[in-house]
Amino acid sequence: MHSLKKSLFALSLIAALGACKEDEPASQATPINTVASTMDLNVPVDFNFETTEQVNLDLNIEDAPLASKYLLKVYTTNPSAAASPVFSSFIDNGANLQTAISIPSGVLQLYLVMQAPDGSSFLTILPKTNTISHTFYQAKYKNQIESFGGPDCNNGCDNSMTLTSNLQADDEEDVYCITGTYNGNYSITVKDEAIVRLCGTGNIPNITINEGEVQIVSGADVVVTNFNINSDSDNELVVYQGGSLTITNWFSPNADVTNYGTMNVAALNVNSNCDLENYGTFTVTTTNFTTFNGDVENHGTFTVSGNASINGGSDFKNYCGLYFNGNLQHNGDIECRAYTKVGGKWTINGGAKHKMKDGAMAVCEDLLLNGRIEGSGSTSLFKVLDRTDANGGAQVKKNVEFCDANGIETQPNNLFRNGATESCSLVLPVDACNPEGNGQPQVQDADSDGVADELDAYPNDASRAADSYFPSENTYGTLAYEDLWPAFGDYDFNDLVVDYRYQQVLNANNEVVDLKARFVTRAMGGSLDNGFGIELDVAQNVVSSVSGTRDFNGIITTNANGTESGQSKAVVIVYDDASQVLVNTTGQAFVNTVNGNPSIDPDTADITINFSTPQTIVSLGTAPYNPFIFVDQTRGREVHLAGEAPTDLADASLFGTIDDNTNPNGDFTYKSSNNLPWAVHVVGGFDYPEERTDISQAYNFFSVWAQSGGVSFQTWYDDQPGYINASDLYIAQ
Numbered sequence: 001m002h003s004l005k006k007s008l009f010a011l012s013l014i015a016a017l018g019a020c021k022e023d024e025p026a027s028q029a030t031p032i033n034t035v036a037s038t039m040d041l042n043v044p045v046d047f048n049f050e051t052t053e054q055v056n057l058d059l060n061i062e063d064a065p066l067a068s069k070y071l072l073k074v075y076t077t078n079p080s081a082a083a084s085p086v087f088s089s090f091i092d093n094g095a096n097l098q099t100a101i102s103i104p105s106g107v108l109q110l111y112l113v114m115q116a117p118d119g120s121s122f123l124t125i126l127p128k129t130n131t132i133s134h135t136f137y138q139a140k141y142k143n144q145i146e147s148f149g150g151p152d153c154n155n156g157c158d159n160s161m162t163l164t165s166n167l168q169a170d171d172e173e174d175v176y177c178i179t180g181t182y183n184g185n186y187s188i189t190v191k192d193e194a195i196v197r198l199c200g201t202g203n204i205p206n207i208t209i210n211e212g213e214v215q216i217v218s219g220a221d222v223v224v225t226n227f228n229i230n231s232d233s234d235n236e237l238v239v240y241q242g243g244s245l246t247i248t249n250w251f252s253p254n255a256d257v258t259n260y261g262t263m264n265v266a267a268l269n270v271n272s273n274c275d276l277e278n279y280g281t282f283t284v285t286t287t288n289f290t291t292f293n294g295d296v297e298n299h300g301t302f303t304v305s306g307n308a309s310i311n312g313g314s315d316f317k318n319y320c321g322l323y324f325n326g327n328l329q330h331n332g333d334i335e336c337r338a339y340t341k342v343g344g345k346w347t348i349n350g351g352a353k354h355k356m357k358d359g360a361m362a363v364c365e366d367l368l369l370n371g372r373i374e375g376s377g378s379t380s381l382f383k384v385l386d387r388t389d390a391n392g393g394a395q396v397k398k399n400v401e402f403c404d405a406n407g408i409e410t411q412p413n414n415l416f417r418n419g420a421t422e423s424c425s426l427v428l429p430v431d432a433c434n435p436e437g438n439g440q441p442q443v444q445d446a447d448s449d450g451v452a453d454e455l456d457a458y459p460n461d462a463s464r465a466a467d468s469y470f471p472s473e474n475t476y477g478t479l480a481y482e483d484l485w486p487a488f489g490d491y492d493f494n495d496l497v498v499d500y501r502y503q504q505v506l507n508a509n510n511e512v513v514d515l516k517a518r519f520v521t522r523a524m525g526g527s528l529d530n531g532f533g534i535e536l537d538v539a540q541n542v543v544s545s546v547s548g549t550r551d552f553n554g555i556i557t558t559n560a561n562g563t564e565s566g567q568s569k570a571v572v573i574v575y576d577d578a579s580q581v582l583v584n585t586t587g588q589a590f591v592n593t594v595n596g597n598p599s600i601d602p603d604t605a606d607i608t609i610n611f612s613t614p615q616t617i618v619s620l621g622t623a624p625y626n627p628f629i630f631v632d633q634t635r636g637r638e639v640h641l642a643g644e645a646p647t648d649l650a651d652a653s654l655f656g657t658i659d660d661n662t663n664p665n666g667d668f669t670y671k672s673s674n675n676l677p678w679a680v681h682v683v684g685g686f687d688y689p690e691e692r693t694d695i696s697q698a699y700n701f702f703s704v705w706a707q708s709g710g711v712s713f714q715t716w717y718d719d720q721p722g723y724i725n726a727s728d729l730y731i732a733q
Ligand SMILES: [Ca+2]
Pocket: 384, 385, 386, 387, 388, 404, 405, 406, 407, 408, 409
């Protein structure tokens, strides 16, 4: 049981960590403006002031209940709160999804919700890494033992050797690491709490544990004729994942055996002082009679080829796939939470109980029931393929459906009690532990695009199936510009402030059919009349139409599809003149940057870009794509985020002039010789500085973050105690 506990603990630990961010605790966050102005920052040359990072997803679904598409939603905060996903995508059962997503830097884990076509969903929390790999469903009951690894013969060895003579391992608590090929001539005896670690391959005639432990590690493949484990509470045999142990004679352990790998034993007798735990594949390979007197826990696949008896003292728990190919009789209790199959006759003796829980399934050819079958939790299914003989005293109780399709042959009065029913209609899905399931779940798909109505955001439109938002359906990112480029500005980053939210409309193949964008222009803290646009990383001719753009002054020429002319990539000019979008009716200089002046309502622009050919998520790139302003009606005077490429219409003669140090042929763009940008991008809510207030003054940790190359204070813009000088920010009147 220890691994299950460990994995649950690990999960709860991760969940608990989620409450705080990577930054220093708020109580220690005291103002430490290390520079007087942004101009004095000492910034690493390769830092582009990113507040987001890219995470690669490598996800699979295996053995899911339905042969259909599932909908993945990725959250950066707990989805049980009022959160909305940062990414959505379909995954077919049995298929792989590889894609890149953008998330705010400083996020420690991602919350992956998998929605099934039957309306069910479940949550997986994974620590953030550069690439997140995960397989859904397969691990439903099989615990996450992979992540715990195992010992090897390179570490922790007190004695390292090959097996060239009989070995008596008897130095107290020493680890004996045995590598190489075992030639079948030499035996091992373990005494005095020694640990023998087998890392090699081959045959060993006898292994005896008198006092101590034997470990079969990953990569080891060991065949043992006689494996004796004598009674001692400290004695243990552990086969790790990737390790294999075959025992060709009777195996009759008197102490604990734990298998994470592969164990094949010719014949098995589990003594009463043995606890047998299987997380991997355990097989009794011959039809010799198997007896269970000790406790068994199966979390993997456990197969008994012949007849077997589970005796009264055995506490037998099955959490995954349990197979008795012959007859089984039991006197003790079996608790089954997954799948149990008896190929022959299953006898449940008087006083014995087969307990089923939460949609478990049991199947046998014939049943002789003198004892009890009892369900708890959601309904379980007990299925008899041929003959059911239930005698007086037999009971089927509570949350169980009992299925004998050709009828119960003999039964007493009152066989079914407390809600148990005789029926075969319970629908149970196929999963990693239950290979047959029962019944066929129905999936409705009105537009036949392969996405169930339950998951289809466009259930009557076969070319559309989901919406994937960034940053999310109910949040925005912010783009904040300085507009004196190529000259330095004053670093209040409010000359033009635009919030954005993108909505990718996906078809059933995860291709982007439409890209919708909402741009909210909030502030104009400058006197220049700037335009604003975005460049997508796809050719202009894959766009079929663009709507929602505004051209006030006629300086932009467009193709028939609405993209800008003269561009190889798809460039969409949202508007050519911010001063006509955010019309200044206040009589004051600037719009929405001077505290005390009247405010102007922000402008909202909804842009829709339709693609003639649906684009893959990867080819389109990640939001915010490549947004830019062009300054004071001069189309070629573009200002982009640091590190982003100019469009084809940018005036290359301006690069490297005045304070700019752009090398458009390298990857050093829109930065000064001291690595300063002309724009910042923040996801998740950004209050820009008041007019002429340097961002390094308004945000106490901006300078620390910038000088660390984005490592420290990744959420410097968060409203946490000590982070913000509120009086330095613009407050709408
Ligand atoms: Ca029958």
